[in-house]
Amino acid sequence: MPLALGTFIVPLIVACAMFMENVDATVIVTSLPALARDLGHDPITLKLAVTSYVIGLGVFIPICGWVADRFGSRTVFRTAIGIFIAGSLLCAASTSLTMFVAARFVQGIGGAMMVPVGRIIIFRSLPKSDFIRAVNYLTVPALLGPVVGPPLGGFITTFLHWRLIFFVNIPIGVLGIWLAGRHIANMHEEHPGRLDLVGFLLSAGGAALFMLGLSLVGSGLVPVGSALAMCVGGVVLLAIYWFHARRVERPVLDLSLLRIPSFNASVAGGSLFRIGLGAVPFLLPLTLQEGLGMTAFASGSITCASAFGSIFMKTIASRALRRYGFRHVLIVNAMLAGASIAACGFFFPDTPRWAILLIVLIGGLFPSLQFTALNSLAYADIPTRDIGRATSVASVIQQLSLGLGVTIAGIVLQISHTLQGHPTIVWSDFWPAFVVVGLFCVASVPVTMRLPAGTGDEIARGTRRAA
Template sequence: MRVAIPKELIAPLIVAFAMFMESMDANVIATSLPAMARDFGRDPVVIQIGVISYVVGLGIFIPICGWVADRFGARPVFQSAIGVFVAGSLLCAASLSLEMFTVARFVQGIGGAMMVPVGRIIIFRAVPRADFVRAMNYLSIPALLGPAAGPVLGGFITTYLHWRLIFVINVPFGVLGIWLARRFIVNSREPHPGRLDWLGFVLSAGGGASFLLGLSLLGGEIISQRSALVTSLCGAALIGFYILYAKRATRPLLELRFLRIPTFRTSVGGGSLFRIGLGALPFLLPLTLQEGLGMSAFRSGLITCGSAFGSLFVKWLASGVLRRFGFRSVLTYNAAFSALAIAVCGFFVPGTPTWLIWAVVLFSGFFPSLQFTALNALAYSDIGLPDIGRATSLASVVQQLSLGLGVAVGGLVVQLTHHLSGRAAFQWTDFAPAFVIIGLFSLGSIPVTRRMAADAGAEIARGRR
C-alpha cells in the first residue's frame, strides 16, 4: 500500500532529513572523543578543540545565511551547504592529526550553519500557512531523535568498528539529500537582498573565532601557552571593536540594540551563563564515564542518551509549567535545580550502580532542557515581528559561542585539576571540579533573571495571541 505524501510537505521532509544528519553528527561524536584522542596521540581533554571548532564554524556563519540564500537562491545554497558538510565529514574521516581534524570540523560547522537556517527559509516560503504547524512538527524530529540515537550509535561504532565510520556514513545521506533537494525543492530568492555588512562580519566572526579557539588551545599541546593567550586576547579586542562599530553603523550584522529589551537581555545575557554549563555537559560526561570510570564507548553512549529522554519529557511539560509559574520563577528556581543536576554528575565513583548513574543523567537532561526552552521562548516575547530575523541572528550567535565557551571552560578546569594531581592517567576525581564549576555558571544566571518584572513574558507563558 502506497502512502501519498502531500506535495506541500515534501520540502519540510527533505529539510528535516538534512537536519537529522546534522543533529546526529553533532551528538554522535561525543562518545568517540577518547578514541580519537588515542589515535591522534593526544590528551583526551585536548580533543575539545575539535568540538569547539565545529561550534565556531556554526556560530559565526549563521548571521549571513539569510543574505546568502536571498543573493544566490535558497535551493542551491541548501544543496551547497549539504555538500560542504559532507566534504567536512570526509576530511574528518581522513584526518591523520588533531590539527587536520580541527580544520575538518570547522568546515563541517560552516555547512551546518548554512544547512539548517536556509532549510527553515525554504519551508517558510514553500509551505502554505494552513500546513505550517505540520511542517514544523517534521523539523522537531531531528531535535528529538539526534540526541537520543547519536551517543548510542557513536558508542557502538567506536567500540565494535572504528570511529572514522561515524563520518563516512554521512556521505550517502548527503548525496541523497542533494538529489532530493534538486528534484523536489523549488528555488526561491528575494530580488534585492541589500548590502551585506562585511566589516561587521569580519569583526564579529574573527573576534568570536579567535577568542574561543585561543581559549581552547591554552592546554599547550598544539601551540604555546603564550600564543594561545595572545590569540584569545586578540579575539576579545575584535569583539570590543565590533561593539563600538555596531553602535554607529546604520544596519550592523548583529544588532545590539535588542539587548536594551529586558526579556531579550535576560535570555541572551543571563542565558549565556546557563548555556556555558549546558555546552560543557555533553563533552565532560562521556569523558568522565570512559576515562574516569573505565567504561567502553558503547556503554557510555547507552548512559549519556538518558539526558535526551529527560529533555524529551520536558517538551510536554514546559508550556504548563511556564503558564503556572511564569518565566521569572521558572528561570530562577530551575537554574538552581539545573546547577545541582549538572554538579552531581561529577561525583560518579567506580562501583556506582549503572541505574543510579542513568537516573542522574536523566535529570541532568530534564532541568537544563526546561531552562533552555524557557530562555528561547522568552527571547521573542517583546520582539516585534519585523525584527524577529535580526534578533534571531544575534541570539543564535551568542548561544552557539556560549556553548563553545562551556566546552573550553570545562576542558581547562579538567586539565588544571589533572596537572595538580600529578598523575599520568585520568581518574574520576579529575572531572568533579569541572562539573561543580560549570554548575556554578548556571547559578550565576539567577541574579540576572531576578531583575525581570514578575510578569515578564506573561503573554507567551499564558498562550495568549
C-alpha cells in the first residue's frame, strides 16, 4: 500500500470504530434523564451506565496488546467491533438498570479491544514523522461522533424513544468490519511471549472493584460501607500488582514505560487532564436538562457545539505545536481548558442561549489541542517493539481517568445537591462539580512542567508536511 494512501485510509478505518464509540457515548449521556425515568432511578445514579462501560475497558484493555500480537491486529479489531454491536443491541433491549449496566459492560469488552488495537494498527503502519498527520486523520472523523451524537440522541429521545439510539451503531460497525477486511494487514508479533495471567487478574480485578465501588458511593443501591470496602479491595489488588509487575519479565501492564519522560507526561499528566474532560459529557447535558429545563433535543443541539470547536482546532494544532513546542502548549492549554470547564458551572436559567453556545464552543477548542498533543507525544520515544505494551498502559490509564471524571463529578454533584437541600436537582447544584473537575485539568500542569525542553521536536518537525 503506498505511503500516502496508507496514511489516509488506515486511520480512516480505525476512525469508523471511534466514530461508533463516540456516537454511542454522546447519545447515551444526552438521553440519561429520560433513560433514568424509564428505569426508575434518578439521573445521577445513571452514572453507573457510564462507569460500567469503563469497567469493561479496565478489565480487558491490559491484554489487548498481547491478544493483537498473538492473533493478529485485524482479526482482533474486527471481532471487537462485532462484540460492540452485540452490546448495543443488548442496551436497546434492557428493561432494568442491572440489565442496562451489564449490556454496557459488554460494550466495554468490545471497546477495550477496538480502539487500542486500532491505535496499534496505526502506529505500526506509519513512520513517526507522519504520526500527527495520522492522528488528525484519525481524530477528525471520530470528532464527528460528538457532532452527530448529541442532536441525534436528543431528537430520538424527545420525539421517538431512547431505545432506538442504540441501532445507530449497527451500519457503522458493519462498514468498519468490511473496510478492515479489505485494507488492513493482519499484523502480529512472531513470538508475543506468555500472557501474564496473574497480572491480568490482579490489574483487572483491582480496577473493576475500585471503579465499581467508587461509582456506588452515594447511589443508595448498596450500603456506603460496602462500596468503600470494594474501593479498598481494589486498591489492595492494584498495589499487589505493582509489586508483581516489578518481578516478572513481561507484565501485562509494563509500568516501567512510565520512566520515559514523554510517555509519563502524556499518560500520567494526561490522566489528570482526562479526569476533568471525562466529566463534561456527563455534567453538561444534565445541567441543561435538569438544571435549565431544556428538552433532550435542545440540550443535544447545544452540547454538540464543543465538537465544532474541536474540529476547528484540529486544523491549526500542527502549526501551534510546531511553533510553541509540546511542553509550552500542554502547560498553557491545560489552564485554559480548566477555566472553560469551570465557566459551564455558572449557567443559570436566564443565561442567554447564545452565551451558553459560545462558552460550549470555546470549551471544545482547548481539549482538542491537548488531546492531539498528548496522543502524539505518547509514542515519541517508544521503540516499535514496545508499541503494543505502551498502548495497553496508556489506554488503561486514559479510560479509567475518563471514568473517574464521571464518578467524581457525580459524587460532588450529589454532595452539593444534599448540602443545598433541594428536593430535586436545580441549576445551582452543578457549579461545585464543574469547578472541581476544572481544577483536575489544571493539576496536570506540574507533571508537564517536568518535561525536558525540546521534547517531541522530531514529531513537531513532522507537522510541516501535515500542516
